[in-house]
Amino acid sequence: xxxxxxxxxxxxxxxxxxxxxxxxxxxxxxxxxxxxxxxxxxxxxxxxxxxxxxxxxxxxxxxxxxxxxxxxxxxxxxxxxxxxxxxxxxxxxxxxxxxxxxxxxxxxxxxxxxxxxxxxxxxxxxxxxxxxxxxxxxxxxxxxxxxxxxxxxxxxxxxxxxxxxxxxxxxxxxxxxxxxxxxxxxxxxxxxxxxxxxxxxxxxxxxxxxxxxxxxxxxxxxxxxxxxxxxxxxxxxxxxxxxxxxxxxx
Amino acid sequence: xxxxxxxxxxxxxxxxxxxxxxxxxxxxxxxxxxxxxxxxxxxxxxxxxxxxxxxxxxxxxxxxxxxxxxxxxxxxxxxxxxxxxxxxxxxxxxxxxxxxxxxxxxxxxxxxxxxxxxxxxxxxxxxxxxxxxxxxxxxxxxxxxxxxxxxxxxxxxxxxxxxxxxxxxxxxxxxxxxxxxxxxxxxxxxxxxxxxxxxxxxxxxxxxxxxxxxx
Numbered sequence: 001x002x003x004x005x006x007x008x009x010x011x012x013x014x015x016x017x018x019x020x021x022x023x024x025x026x027x028x029x030x031x032x033x034x035x036x037x038x039x040x041x042x043x044x045x046x047x048x049x050x051x052x053x054x055x056x057x058x059x060x061x062x063x064x065x066x067x068x069x070x071x072x073x074x075x076x077x078x079x080x081x082x083x084x085x086x087x088x089x090x091x092x093x094x095x096x097x098x099x100x101x102x103x104x105x106x107x108x109x110x111x112x113x114x115x116x117x118x119x120x121x122x123x124x125x126x127x128x129x130x131x132x133x134x135x136x137x138x139x140x141x142x143x144x145x146x147x148x149x150x151x152x153x154x155x156x157x158x159x160x161x162x163x164x165x166x167x168x169x170x171x172x173x174x175x176x177x178x179x180x181x182x183x184x185x186x187x188x189x190x191x192x193x194x195x196x197x198x199x200x201x202x203x204x205x206x207x208x209x210x211x212x213x214x215x216x217x218x219x220x221x222x223x224x225x226x227x228x229x230x231x232x233x234x235x236x237x238x239x240x241x242x243x244x245x246x247x248x249x250x
Numbered sequence: 251x252x253x254x255x256x257x258x259x260x261x262x263x264x265x266x267x268x269x270x271x272x273x274x275x276x277x278x279x280x281x282x283x284x285x286x287x288x289x290x291x292x293x294x295x296x297x298x299x300x301x302x303x304x305x306x307x308x309x310x311x312x313x314x315x316x317x318x319x320x321x322x323x324x325x326x327x328x329x330x331x332x333x334x335x336x337x338x339x340x341x342x343x344x345x346x347x348x349x350x351x352x353x354x355x356x357x358x359x360x361x362x363x364x365x366x367x368x369x370x371x372x373x374x375x376x377x378x379x380x381x382x383x384x385x386x387x388x389x390x391x392x393x394x395x396x397x398x399x400x401x402x403x404x405x406x407x408x409x410x411x412x413x414x415x416x417x418x419x420x421x422x423x424x425x426x427x428x429x430x431x432x433x434x435x436x437x438x439x440x441x442x443x444x445x446x447x448x449x450x451x452x453x454x455x456x457x458x459x460x461x462x463x464x465x
Contacts, residue, residue, distance in 0.1 A: 011318040018325065022332045029336055036343035044346070068346070 043068050045097050046075040052146035052159040053078065053122045053129045081121040085243050087114045096120070101135045101144065117239055122148070129156055132240050136232025139224040140164045143173065147182075147237060153244050155197070158182045160229065170225030181208045181216040187237060189214055194241055196234030199226035254383070261383040265391035271364045272395040273451045274461065278364040282396055283443040285352065289412050292400030294341075294348055296393025298356065300386060302333045303365050307385030309333075310373035317374075326369045327360070334359045364392055399446045407437030 004010065047065040050056070055078050057064040066074045082096035096118040108115040120131040128151070135144040141163035148156040160173040172178055182197060189195045190212070199218040208216055218226040254262070271277045285291045309329050310317075317325050338356045341349035349356065359365065368388050373381040404410055409417040409427075418425015436442050455461045 005316065005318045006320065011320055014316070014318050015321060015324075018328060022328055026332060026335055029339055033339050033343040037339070037346075040342065040346040065347075 040068075042098065043071045046071045048146050048159050048161065049097065049120055049122075049131050050074060050078060052131050052148040052157050053124060054148070054157045055122075055124060078124060079120050079122045083119045083121065085117040085119060085240070088242060090243065093118075101133050102142070105135060115239070117243075119240065119243065127156075130240075130244075132237060134232045134236035136228050136235070138162050138165045138173075138228040139170050139222075140166070143225065143228050143232065145229075145232070147233070149187075149237075149240075149244075151244065151247060153187045153237075153241070155182045155185045155187070162225070165225050166222070169219065170222040172219050172222060173225055173229055178216075178219060184211040185216060186212060186214060187233075194234075194238055196230060196237065198230045258380065258383055261380060262387035262390070265384075265387040266394060267391075267454075268458065268461065270391045270395065270454075271367075271388050272392055272447065273454055275364075275367075277367055278362050278392050279444075279447070281358055281362055282392075282399060282447060283440045284358075286396055286400040286403050286443050286446075287407065287438050288351075289397065289400040289404045290348070291351055292396040293393075294345075294352065295359075296389070296396050298337050298341075299359060299362065299364070299392055300389040301337060302330065302359055303368060303385040303389040304382055305385075306330055306333055306365060307368055307373040307381040308378045310369045311376060311378040311381035314374050322374070323366075323370075326366060329369075330360050330365055364388055395447065395450060398450060399443050402446055403437045403443060406434050407442075409433045 005014075047068070050066050050071070055066060055074065057066050065071075081092055082094055084091050084093045084096050084099070097120065099116055099118045101118075104115050104117075107113045118133060122129040122131060129148045130150070131146050131148045133144070133146050135142065137143065143160065143162040143165065145158055145160035147158050150156055158179050160179060162171060162173060165171045165173065185197045187194060187196055195214050198215050200215040201218045201220075201223070203213065203215045203217060205213065205215065205217065265271055268274065272279065272282055281295060285295050306329050310326060313325070334356065337359070338349065341352070341356065368385055372384045376384070401411070404412075405416070409415060415425075417431065418427045
């Protein structure tokens with residue numbers, strides 16, 4: 001039996017059946033694994049927040065996240081309060097870390113919507129950390145991160161991640177050598193204006209000794225990803241300024 | 251006489267040495283350079299490719315008489331893409347950190363030239379059992395090189411194997427580091443993978459002169 005596989009009608013019917021079969025197979029598998037993947041992502045948020053605060057597996061400055069099995073417990077131990085700031089009002093919400101920043105940013109395009117801003121208050125060695133999530137655009141896709149601040153909005157630690165930046169270039173934003181440069185940097189300039197932190201090229205400070213210049217050394221070959229990091233730090237952390245001002249006045 | 255006939259075992263053994271996809275056919279170099287900085291990532295990539303190529307070859311071989319020749323490349327792509335998405339989803343569910351490390355490279359399996367090459371060159375013209383052996387053989391040949399490269403890059407670049415500090419602790423200055431040994435950071439960069447692959451090719455060809463092409 002030979003089928004004439006060169007006929008156009010055959011080709012079309014074949015492709016339709018193939019798409020239907022493959023499509024439903026993939027949909028079925030994706031649905032089945034969804035709960036497990038969601039749970040992994042939830043744990044990852046906790047790991048990221050702890051990492052920004054400097055709570056890592058092994059000790060301070062280690063490159064590794066708290067192990068997934070311990071994340072839930074460690075998170076509860078270090079994070080004292082989870083706040084949601086909306087319209088200047090601060091409420092506590094123990095699931096604030098599950099707020100989808102991407103969704104909130106999209107909703108905030110409508111001017112009548114006031115964005116919910118999660119803030120995680122953690123304590124380590126007697127010091128208080130305020131960890132804020134940020135999100136923006138890199139070269140190819142989304143980039144996001146968590147920034148740990150003290151009461152004066154001086155950076156105590158950061159964690160960046162990305163969806164698909166170029167390996168070896170933009171993807172290096174999640175490397176320790178880049179993230180560590182942010183520690184100690186200020187978000188305000190000398191005149192107390194909010195300026196954020198810029199990943200700057202040729203700022204004559206490659207070792208990042210100057211912590212007052214609002215700049216860190218950019219990654220060579222990752223200009224657009226670096227600009228994305230600067231932009232998301234500026235746009236997203238600015239929203240938290242009123243909260244920190246209130247904190248200071250009290 | 252073992253489990254496989256002589257002809258069949260050749261399908262598995264040839265790609266491991268004298269017809270290795272990386273060192274002889276020079277296919278699949280891109281992923282060999284990209285993910286071999288750590289042994290663990292190399293092993294996982296090798297296993298994923300064995301899975302995708304083994305099953306993919308069988309699927310294509312079973313369909314070889316009904317695939318419309320006009321769209322056969324598209325059909326092949328759909329089969330690889332579907333298998334890769336399945337691997338990706340399973341890794342995301344059961345090996346999350348690993349899937350983050352491999353990130354884009356899992357997707358890159360789709361474009362791995364070895365896979366399309368075997369579909370086109372072998373599975374379209376042979377039965378499922380032979381195609382399966384051919385797929386496993388080629389994926390193993392690819393995996394072996396990946397693991398060799400990953401072994402040397404992780405050992406010489408980070409002083410670890412699968413994350414264990416086999417050469418001592420570089421910060422505490424124990425083991426080899428006590429006598430002044432230093433890790434070679436170059437080994438972590440992709441160009442060094444090319445050099446390691448080059449050395450493997452050199453060793454292989456000087457052992458088997460028949461592999462040296464005439465000019």
